[in-house]
Amino acid sequence: MGDRQFGHEYDTIKSIAEDIKEVIDFGIEVCIVVGGGNIYRGADAAMVGMERASGDYIGMLATVINALTLQNIMEGLKIDTRVLSAIPMMSVCEPYIRRKAKKHIEKGRVTIFGGGTGNPFCTTDSAAVLRAIEMNCDLLLKGTQVNGVYDRDPKNNVDAIKYSTISYDDIMRNNIQVMDIAAIAAAKENNLPIKVFIIKEKGNFAKVLRGEGEYTTIQHG
Numbered sequence: 001m002g003d004r005q006f007g008h009e010y011d012t013i014k015s016i017a018e019d020i021k022e023v024i025d026f027g028i029e030v031c032i033v034v035g036g037g038n039i040y041r042g043a044d045a046a047m048v049g050m051e052r053a054s055g056d057y058i059g060m061l062a063t064v065i066n067a068l069t070l071q072n073i074m075e076g077l078k079i080d081t082r083v084l085s086a087i088p089m090m091s092v093c094e095p096y097i098r099r100k101a102k103k104h105i106e107k108g109r110v111t112i113f114g115g116g117t118g119n120p121f122c123t124t125d126s127a128a129v130l131r132a133i134e135m136n137c138d139l140l141l142k143g144t145q146v147n148g149v150y151d152r153d154p155k156n157n158v159d160a161i162k163y164s165t166i167s168y169d170d171i172m173r174n175n176i177q178v179m180d181i182a183a184i185a186a187a188k189e190n191n192l193p194i195k196v197f198i199i200k201e202k203g204n205f206a207k208v209l210r211g212e213g214e215y216t217t218i219q220h221g
Contacts, residue, residue, distance in 0.1 A: 001038035017074045019205040031111040035124040036062025056120035067114035081110045086118030098134050125183035133190045143199030148216035149178045167221030194218040
């Protein structure tokens with residue numbers, strides 16, 4: 001949503017799509033999980049009285065809107081993509097089927113996963129870890145609003161300490177708010193390393209993959 005409070009900001013999405021293209025041009029296979037917080041957050045809806053499950057389903061539909069938006073802009077850059085949703089909606093995208101998704105990747109297409117896990121009470125973090133494991137990914141990159149993992153919220157604490165590397169166990173033990181605990185536990189169990197980086201800086205996706213720039217690696221201690 002860029003600097004907006006809600007919705008889509010075209011230049012921001014195009015910049016992300018261009019960063020993805022830069023990585024694809026290295027010959028790296030990329031699959032993407034998108035969130036829906038720029039449109040709707042199920043957890044926030046629950047706080048004002050909506051049933052949590054209903055709120056989560058609405059949030060999952062928002063992720064499909066974002067997936068289709070990203071697909072449209074990526075295809076404008078001549079990137080071959082497929083959107084697969086955990087919630088079937090055949091008129092607008094393909095249903096998520098693991099073997100089909102892997103075939104798309106083998107054919108050089110970027111797979112964009114929408115619909116979260118298809119289940120309420122699960123975050124986009126959990127969906128990202130699950131899809132990364134299912135697609136046999138070597139690495140999960142979490143593009144976010146800050147340049148790594150800190151011991152405290154750096155937006156509210158000027159003396160927050162940034163980690164260059166941190167273990168899954170330390171995140172769970174100290175309840176560090178970077179990804180939900182279920183996602184971290186699944187990544188640990190399946191030995192999936194995670195790099196957390198800021199998505200707003202142009203070209204940062206490629207830099208992090210080259211081991212450059214600022215980021216935090218989450219892995220076994």
